[in-house]
Amino acid sequence: MKIEHFIAQSEGTWRSMRSGHSLAFQQFDNIISNIKIELLSTKDNEITSLLDYYSNLNSKPISPFRISWEADSDWGEQASETDLASGSSIFIPVPKSNSTGLMIRSLGYAERQKVICNYTLLPNDSLELITEYENSIAEEQIWFASKNVRCRSSIIRISGSSGILQTSFASEIRRMKGSAN
Amino acid sequence: MKIEHFIAQSEGTWRSMRSGHSLAFQQFDNIISNIKIELLSTKDNEITSLLDYYSNLNSKPISPFRISWEADSDWGEQASETDLASGSSIFIPVPKSNSTGLMIRSLGYAERQKVICNYTLLPNDSLELITEYENSIAEEQIWFASKNVRCRSSIIRISGSSGILQTSFASEIRRMKGSAN
Numbered sequence: 327m328k329i330e331h332f333i334a335q336s337e338g339t340w341r342s343m344r345s346g347h348s349l350a351f352q353q354f355d356n357i358i359s360n361i362k363i364e365l366l367s368t369k370d371n372e373i374t375s376l377l378d379y380y381s382n383l384n385s386k387p388i389s390p391f392r393i394s395w396e397a398d399s400d401w402g403e404q405a406s407e408t409d410l411a412s413g414s415s416i417f418i419p420v421p422k423s424n425s426t427g428l429m430i431r432s433l434g435y436a437e438r439q440k441v442i443c444n445y446t447l448l449p450n451d452s453l454e455l456i457t458e459y460e461n462s463i464a465e466e467q468i469w470f471a472s473k474n475v476r477c478r479s480s481i482i483r484i485s486g487s488s489g490i491l492q493t494s495f496a497s498e499i500r501r502m503k504g505s506a507n
Numbered sequence: 508m509k510i511e512h513f514i515a516q517s518e519g520t521w522r523s524m525r526s527g528h529s530l531a532f533q534q535f536d537n538i539i540s541n542i543k544i545e546l547l548s549t550k551d552n553e554i555t556s557l558l559d560y561y562s563n564l565n566s567k568p569i570s571p572f573r574i575s576w577e578a579d580s581d582w583g584e585q586a587s588e589t590d591l592a593s594g595s596s597i598f599i600p601v602p603k604s605n606s607t608g609l610m611i612r613s614l615g616y617a618e619r620q621k622v623i624c625n626y627t628l629l630p631n632d633s634l635e636l637i638t639e640y641e642n643s644i645a646e647e648q649i650w651f652a653s654k655n656v657r658c659r660s661s662i663i664r665i666s667g668s669s670g671i672l673q674t675s676f677a678s679e680i681r682r683m684k685g686s687a688n
Contacts, residue, residue: 341533343528343530343533343535345526345528345535345537345676347524347526347676347678349524349656349678349680352522352524352539354524354526354535354537356526356535356537358533448630448631449629449630450629471662471671471674472664472669472670472671473669475530475671475674477660477662477674479658479660479676481652481658483653488653488654490652490653490656493652493656493658493676493678494676495526495528495660495674495676497528497530497674499530
């Protein structure tokens with residue numbers, strides 16, 4: 327699988343069940359969100375202005391996309407408690423090889439800032455993203471359990487230490503009629 | 508990594524935070540348990556009697572171990588509600604190659620019965636277990652996020668369909684003084 331296939335397969339609307347595990351406090355954090363993944367054009371203004379910021383790229387950006395999310399307000403619990411309850415981020419892959427490359431993100435995952443991460447498509451077709459922030463390193467893995475179920479795990483480490491702050495796991499179900507196939 | 512190294516690294520007592528996601532009902536199920544993983548001898552009575560049951564093995568069993576678990580009763584919620592709140596299972600690896608083999612389990616994960624599964628140690632050092640039960644197929648992946656943090660994800664599929672019943676994710680923290688390194 328190439329990155330553009332992985333992204334094409336991800337396009338659509340998803341319902342996400344996400345559990346965060348805070349390891350030091352042994353606390354669970356469950357949230358249900360609606361997620362939309364849409365493909366963009368490399369000519370879109372948002373993309374060109376983000377690319378202007380990163381001028382030293384050695385290869386060609388491809389298959390940019392936007393992820394928007396909104397916590398399900400009917401579901402209660404954490405919804406609207408934090409500024410993470412809704413938002414969107416743009417992603418621009420810049421392949422280095424068939425299976426590796428850089429990924430520009432307009433909004434990071436562990437720290438809310440513009441960031442570049444490294445991606446690798448593993449032999450089992452899961453996508454690994456590693457992002458080094460100022461104070462932490464986020465390792466994310468995303469894979470398709472079936473055509474309509476995507477799984478996503480993450481580990482957030484403290485920079486310069488082997489300590490782990492948090493893990494999380496999300497089951498994302500494509501929004502359509504019928505069962506989760 | 509070989510299977511015996513993976514098992515040796517797993518030995519000890521762990522505190523597990525586990526989240527189950529029921530996809531059809533979009534329900535979360537969080538539980539904290541204490542887990543003990545102990546190495547056994549291939550000469551132990553429990554091991555030899557389990558091996559007697561599986562007489563057609565083509566290679567030599569190695570590194571058998573027992574996993575015992577008990578839900579944290581102080582923590583409440585699901586503890587003691589089900590017969591899964593505490594229990595133990597014996598595992599006997601029977602390698603076929605450096606990275607693959609069979610694993611005999613005295614008690615299955617998705618269905619509570621004696622079972623043989625297939626294991627594979629993936630290039631990224633995670634251990635994949637695939638177990639075919641009568642009505643379901645369980646795919647589990649276990650990896651070390653650090654020396655003292657193990658992660659475990661599972662997907663339970665309906666046999667003969669692409670439907671997914673449940674996913675789960677556990678963060679297992681080695682029980683010792685200090686932070687989770």
